[in-house]
Amino acid sequence: SQKIEQNSEALNIQEGKTATLTCNYTNYSPAYLQWYRQDPGRGPVFLLLIRENEKEKRKERLKVTFDTTLKQSLFHITASQPADSATYLCALSNDYKLSFGAGTTVTVRA
Amino acid sequence: SQTIHQWPATLVQPVGSPLSLECTVEGTSNPNLYWYRQAAGRGLQLLFYSVGIGQISSEVPQNLSASRPQDRQFILSSKKLLLSDSGFYLCASRRTGGNNEQFFGPGTRLTVL
Secondary structure (H helix, E strand, O other): OOEEEEOOOEEEEEOOOOEEEEEEEEOOOOOEEEEEEEOOOOOOEEEEEEEOOOOEEEEOOEEEEEEOOOOEEEEEEOOOOHHHOEEEEEEEEOOOOOEEOOOEEEEEEO | OOEEEEEOOEEEEOOOOOEEEEEEEEOOOOOEEEEEEEOOOOOEEEEEEEEEOOEEEEOOOOOOEEEEEEOOEEEEEEOOOOHHHOEEEEEEEEOOOOOOOOEEOOOEEEEEO
């Protein structure tokens, strides 16, 4: 069965540094890979989508890469700020259903 | 963009009682609708999805059911709640033919005692 793993449950970094999150998957060939942000007690919010034929996508201070050979996506938050503290979820899909990883909680220290 | 409404925000129910959670969507027509459950510190588990009125697909066998009586209304129900039904329930919507992103509601925190 398909499996989605996000690198670690928690990541603590200093303000201004770059946070790098990993999403690895097995037994799956997704056409799309998405990243969502979830704050405590709230629903996830869509951040970025990258397609299987795209290597990299950027949005403001966010960057996502997608390596279908390694079956891995990297999610970068550059010049991190305390407001970036949240749980980040990766999600894979081939059609209209998403399969989510468990998430990585990022804490940015001022 | 879409707006997803869910209520109630929190709910405490005894074991064996019925459940009805409602989700309504604004800002789109004929969306794909989803119910997820999220256990503490865990990822989202897809429970049901619907591609149209009256069409429901179940992803996992369980004590719950779903219905879609109107285009932008999605209801999650149970006749008799179990302790294991406790969790954070999220409704989501995806625009048909859209970019595959999903919009989530604020969620309902259900505690079964």
